[in-house]
Amino acid sequence: MAPLTDSKQQERLLCGMIDLYDNQMLTDVILTAEGKDIACHRSVLAASSPYFRAMFTNNVMETTADRVELQYIDIDSLQAIVDYMYRGSIDIDEGCVQNIFTTASLFEMVPLCELCAVFMTGELCVVNCVGIYQFSSFHHSEMLKTASKNYVVEYFGELVQTSSDLLELSFADLAEVISDNNLNVSAEEVVYEMVIKWIEYDLTDRRRYLSQLFRLIRFVLIPESYTSDVVCSNELVASDKFCMAHLSMVKLFRLTKDGATEESEEGFDTDFDLNTYPRLGMYNAKMMVFTGGSQDRHTRALTCYDPKTRKNYYAIPLHVSFDFKYRIDYHRTVVTGDNKIYLIGGIFYEDHHFETAGPALNEVKMFDPYRNQWVDCAPLLRQRCAHAVAHDNGAIFVTGGKAVYPGGEAMSSVERYDITTDRWHYVSDMPVRLCHHVAQVHRSQILVLGGMIEETEATNIFLRYDISHDSWQMIDNRMRVPRAEFGVTILNDELYVIGGCNGGLKISSVEILNLATERWRFGPDFPEDRKSMVAVTYEDCVIVCGGIRTLISRMSRMPRVVETRDMWKFDPALGVWSREAKLVQYANTHACVVAEMNTKRLHESEYVSR
Template sequence: MSALILWQLNTWILCWMNHYKLQQVLCVVPTFKFHRVLLAASSDYFRAMFTSGMKESQQLCVNLPFLEASELEALISCTYSGSIQLNWGCVFEISCTALQLQFQHILSMCLSFLEKEMNAHSCLDVASFAEAYGMQELLETANKFVLRHFQNVATTPKFQDLPANKLRKYLKSNSLLVTSELVVFKAVAVWIEACPSKRLRFAKELMKSIFFPLMTDNEFKEVKTAKLWTQCNTKRLYQTILEDFHSYYIAPRTLCRVYQPKDSLVLVGGDQISADLSRQNPSRELWFGNSLKSYIGLVKNVEWRLLTEMPNPPRLSHDVAVLAEKLYVVGGQDYSGRLNVLKSVYRYDPIQNSWERLADLQEKRCNFSIVVFEGMLYAIGGDSDPETNLKSVESYCMNTDSWSFARPLDMTLSCHAATVLDGKIFISGGYHQRYRCLTSMFTYHPERGTIYLADMRQPRAYHCMETLHGHLYVAGGITLDEDKTSIDQLTCEVYDPVTDTWSAFTNLPIPHVGAASVVLEGMFYVLGGYFKDNYRETRLVHRYDPMLQFWENMGVMPGPNTDIRACLIHLPNHLRKCQNI
């Protein structure tokens, strides 16, 4: 009987077999009675045993002395019921047995559990398991978890059992995410102190992975008082570290901790402010942040590299989205003697490093928002020309390469912000008609329409809004003063969808009007823009840390600053290894 026939048989007789599970029919395994046909349909191992002329195919009883009864019982139960109860006490053993007996479906469930339920206490075990069984994808996932949660992982008992070569590899990785060099030192010290007689010989090499000059004086005081230096033969090493720490007075600007995020922050298009409009020149450039660098003290920046250029025309006041690992650039404006509103759409494939022209929007639009919702793109509101706001919404279907109108908004709207949280599209602020700046917040559904929520504390337009830790963070843009004059908006606020309330968080240090924004590694980035009061460009990148509750300077923009857009996308390694620009 072929594999296809067996699986089809499995579908319609499953309930019948479950009823007769305890009857002695066909094959008997140690302490279990089982239907041979279902066993063969579920396992390549048993399919070969029962259908390839092996002696077991004729036996009423098959001995499996290499299996634990509890593990086999779990596999049998899952084969009949289609579900399996997994926990950290049994998942590795069941995974091993499923792999050994080639229960592919059960193995897939085990691997899914390992990935989704991984935590600081289990990630090192997952990595060891994946390495032992050659599961490269799972190993990569586990290693990335260790690197991104290093501070918490380093406090677990399993961390103290790491082999020296694995610890060395983690410390040298550009994906190691730490808040300070003191975190790295404490981890190394704990590891050495767990078995000093065998591990002190690795101390000098491991300490080379720590950038002591990047520590503050208070941080280095903790290094100085570490229990590690009470061990014999460590005084000379401490003296070397002390000299290294003091070298910050003469340390080169290139000394830094480099961290490479999994996803790349990509900047698309934009403009640079010029008093002479005839010289206005929107950009075709796409820049990406290849890594984040931490220098001495609080100095940090983004290492920018040029990714590619989009097809003509160059554009500003557009919007971008990522769907199915491809970047969409939609609408906006170009400038050829005057501003022209666009309806053209392009898609960038980072794997092929190529562009594709897609179907045009139904309406030309700029100063709008685009979101990914239920597998489709939604272009919301905007301006069709400098005098006309839109209330229309369009959806894009990848399968048909077509735009179609969805349910319109309740009002015309432009220069607003939109994002998706918990399966809902949230829209904040913006302009209604030409000069009316709004405080509104509402959800929009393409079929059910609009539900209004609590208003923001102040009117706001040309601002940023991002989803972070189940809340909506709003920053930048412009607001209105008592005379209804547009001014820079420095105050920031966060929306809690559970309580339908707004609360303030730390003000921006400088204005960011018409800026780009993303959330990267749990941080809220606001990039570029301009000052409303004097139309001076904001060349800086600021990042908000919700844990520390402050904005930090992340360096300067690589090219255009205003009416620019940003997104996160996973870039292939060959693009990230190119030469710095």
Template structure:
């Protein structure tokens, strides 16, 4: 039989007249994958035994345990360990370069690692031979250091996963330092965010006194810190300085410049000057910073100039998550406007809580109007980072777009980025370790397999390892140090095919590798990450609009079905807020939607929430933090 036209909700795919290929039942040989098939000679192509990697790993581990055919002796600080050169070279570019480049280690079959303990190296080698590592709070940072040194990226990601799930207030800034040192920027961001949200408690921890000065400076630069007053920060940095005053007092001027002295009255500052002088910490530079100006300049006794006050940096002691939806189409009209939903809103609005307003009455909400995008668009890619929302590519009613723009929450403004190399729609974007990635999409000629990285320094897009196949209208997210591309549409033999295939990108090797396929082929879907699991939600399978949802466990490489959405939908916005997945708008197969539903992964239930003002599909959604009340 022959399938009907896809009838995809994207006008460009629909107008191209693309059809699905004829259905051909495929015989799967026992143990084979979905790609296996009987060829014209009756032979089975592409047979794969899913259990063989585990069998091989057991054999290698047994050979290592019994020292069978070992040809490398590693001397550590407290132990001598035997290993196989070919296994280490296959697992680590570090070992491959050392053992194959004619160096002494390769010729003498010996390797000396004087600064490494035998226990830590054994943990790393166990992972190399078996893919398993026993991580604890006592060894994980040392294992991370060695994994980074040996360039074993998968073990490095496993250590980051452990640390992220064991972040605690007492050690979060120490984890931040380790993560920054080893370029684990997503872990560093999570650790710093926890420190900001629990800053009052963090300042009192013994570990705070051991921080590097650069870490403390980074903390003080944050616009949001959960402390009662700026004086609390001043007390903390002086405690840190007094731990080793001879070496640390030179940092005091830089630290105190990051404290907003306008919110300390003159008597308090005079008292601190006397205290610092008594402790022999008051340098001339520091005295100049702390010496009170005329009391009016602090704005504490009489009305200071509002314009001057607003021009200075404001620190906030609270923040709240808000949802944004942007772009899309509604009844044939292309949209560039933005809607927002925040705590205390009774409905969606085209305004956002004003971060710069001083709230005298905490029950009184102050808002500022959300500006529209500079270019109305649908089917664009979206990514968020540091309260910036990036909108990339997309389509209008008549053409595709290469333009990109960015929304800044703190200034409530849009600004242009450099254009993509070519106009595309139905692409996907995500941040991984602080870097913006852009992948796939459909151009005028084909479904693209490009992967691009945005280079902020040179204001350009840099190509990276391409997807294994071109795909559009798919989902892409970052999880455990990798990018995951899920579902979508590709071109096969001149026709379009909805995909169940998924793949994972390793930035260390710059390559994509296949992972377990979806149970249901789907395009125009929503993809989200929550609680270290990946969710593929709704979409369109070529003939039906879907409400089904699948959950992916990256540690088991396995998809499982969870509760379906209340309504089938495709081409909708998806974002995560307050531990829930929100699905917004889209197309049901019969009409455009303005309904919103949220999923609670702990109860495995969907709930309806406030509907948007406009029915829209081909939209994008984002969650950002709006700073709360100003430091007083």
């Protein structure tokens, strides 16, 4: 006899139980918490929770009781969980998630605990990561603990400076964090100072952990002068025999070997039992970061160049050099004070090269350096390319540009982006319409210079935007040379304006504005007439990379436009320009910032710039 299956029966059964629950029919047990009651069905509780199954099937007092009082459980969490048992859905927010997790853990409801853990993982930030790490450690949630610990490890350097939460960690949790090779600190001294602060926070109870934590500090990575001047002079360290013996071992290691550079494969010296492996954060380097088009319309490239080592890197590769399908032009990039990189607007090459009025983009993306991917942010309120961007105190400002290109009218509108809320809104318009201009922040004011008013007419306009008063001021003290598509940067309280174009003519002149005296002067000319270069400040020098120049063919004597990717440096102390590299492999002429990047997370090119 073949069984007949009714696929709808389970759904009818569930709907029937929900209806009985909602209408308080045939309920056979009352759960009580904080003096309030919830009437429900034993069978549903037992089917959903091993805790209640054991309670109602093991011949204990609650097995047949009409009322079960639950201690140390808040009624809101209990109500939410009982509703979840019937309906399979639950409303969770930051305020209730830990209480719900705790109660679900008591009830042994693993799937609900996992839902809460996933939610908390998605809410991790610098403010709550330490608290969530402690919570997950206490409740033995391995998935949540791994995620929160990794977050603490990644932001350890920032947490040490901005938060006291690390001082609340247990010994075991702190030891686990500072043992991690991926600890994001640029200097091991940060780890030592954190350990001392943690012990001094509760000296009576924590002093006994000093020697155990001391072994986890990689003193071989700390300068010998710091060890002798700071560490050895600390009273806690000086009075601990193990600590002093450990420091003697470090000193002996330095005398007998070349130090941390001669590490074993695992990062431990077998003779001295010293961990010499560098932390992940010690691979951070200040680099020039370029952005552009990549392999499709939705991804963006991020590439890097280290002027010190002359090495080239990429996190996300550029579009294929001979294929302009996904190339993006006239976009802008900005880096915030906490090293977040944003790419804003632009236009695809094909949309402006083959069209007279191609649509610009309103896309905004933030780079996630831990996953090596761009994260979509709230889009601009208007499509923009050939605009200018600036950052100040948690806000990004976007000025002018064009919504269609190359045709279309330049805009005067200005948008402000609140990084915390991920929202854009308009602020006061500029007094004029501009594109291909520049913007720099100085003392919480945005300086806007140059650009194009008409399609071919460059200007020497100088505007100042007062952020606090949302007001624009036209400055009479202008650049002497009207220009657009030029490089700009600030070094030692002086603003450098470099190259650019006016109509069809490219410019080599350099103008320097002393921001204290508000006086302009000409600087040494850039070695070539060039436009669309990027300029940044790096190690007390002005760096210029890439750009578009005009060459004369030796054969035909005809001019041809060439996009270059070389790099030049101007040292104010020497007063001269010098070419530092003939080719920066992954350079981009439209967007470059200086940011901290970790070489361990990047792909290194075999090509070294010369």
